[in-house]
Amino acid sequence: MQRFLTRTVASIAMAFLIAIAGGCANSEGPASSSGSSDTVTVISNFDYMGHHKEISFHQIPQRVIAARPEVLDVLLALHAEQNVCAAYMTRDQAGRIPELKKLMPNCQFFTNEIDRETALMLKPDFIVGWRWNFRKGSLGDVDFWNQRNVPTYIEENSGPVPAVDPFPPSTVESEMQFMENMGKVFHKEDEAQALVSAIKDTLKEKESLARQQGPRKAITVEFMGNKIEVFGDKLLPGDIIKKLGCSNFNYEVPFITREELRISDADTIFVIYHGSHQDGLNALQNFSSPEFKDIPAVKKGRLVLLPYRYICASNVYTAQCIKDIYAGLYE
Incomplete structure (x- = not known):
């Protein structure tokens, strides 16, 4: 009986260790107890050429790169600024950095565009920007990041220009769609709906x-x-x-x-x-x-x-x- 109990306890312990190892092996990014979720959030976006794709989130992103100050302004309005690890501020917006640092002490601010090498060192779990941010010489094509399990999002109305298709026209509705999507990603639906x-x-x-x-x-x-x-x-x-x-x-x-x-x-x-x-x-x-x-x-x-x-x-x-x-x- 004692040997049976010993084998039973050992089996339970081994099963527990395997479950932990399996969970780590299936992890898609940095884990956070504050960002965990039992549901998967799926939103629609597109790649650099305007082709539609879906993005899945198993948890709230904790290390976000805001590749434009306008993107950061949305996350500030949603009260999701503490999830941002890095933000690019354009020349005319650089004067805001001292006050933003007080609000976001763990965020790195850049006055030059964030390039791929810098972004890799930041270890992001989500990158949001304009279409232009994902060009060659900057962050690079979204496929590069998606292959590394880093979701990317191109703000809807940053893509269309008269000479570029198949991006849809810019509309008030697509601006609202962007904020609603960010509300879903960061579980800030009420704040997004107010905007x-x-x-x-x-x-x-x-x-x-x-x-x-x-x-x-x-x-x-x-x-x-x-x-x-x-x-x-x-x-x-x-x-x-x-x-x-x-x-x-x-x-x-x-x-x-x-x-x-x-x-x-x-x-x-x-x-x-x-x-x-x-x-x-x-x-x-x-x-x-x-x-x-x-x-x-x-x-x-x-x-x-x-x-x-x-x-x-x-x-x-x-x-x-x-x-x-x-x-x-x-x-």
Whole structure:
């Protein structure tokens, strides 16, 4: 009987050790008791070329790389900032780093784009960024990371540009989808829903006001040296302008001539700029040229600055972008 009990205890102990070893062997990433979950979260996204893929999460990511400051702003709004191990801050956002360090003492901040070698040393379990972040020479293609069991997510409205397919057009809905997906990943659904509701409420209000005042004509441009880039219907400003019942000058090419801008007959011109507000004021100086003086928008002084973060992967700035576009069209 004693030998039977001894063998039984030994068998139970061996089974326990095998179970532990098996669990470790099947682990897909760094484990954390605070991030564990009994359910698998599956969300849809796409790769660098715009092909759809599904991402599965067996636990809440604990070492996240936020490859753009706009992405970090979403995680801050969701109260998921403690899950971020590294974040890239653009030149115009670098001044925020001292305060962010107080809030996120365990996060490393970079003022240059995070490259693949640096990212590998950070040992991430999730990387979120814009499409451009996953180009060669930066983080590299998403397949590289997925093969290492590191999920990647390309913010929906950071992919589409006039010359790139098969990315879908940028819309208000896809901005809301991004925040909802991040809410699912970090189990912050209530916080995400609050952000989405604010966008829906703003859009509903401005759509109602716009219907009372009638349609307007707008064009959205960015001056890039000697070139003029036009933001047509496939990009977020165009979607918002259409939702407000107005028309957006749309071209099938990414750039237009100065003559095409001159004859656009727009009631409002939205001027996109990067960097500081002074960079925006510098962009407005382009309209001091006499050739543009007869455009209705120039005559009426309806030249409206929109920072790039409002119109490309705008996420938490989407409601403000809707307000600014409405004001540019009507106020």
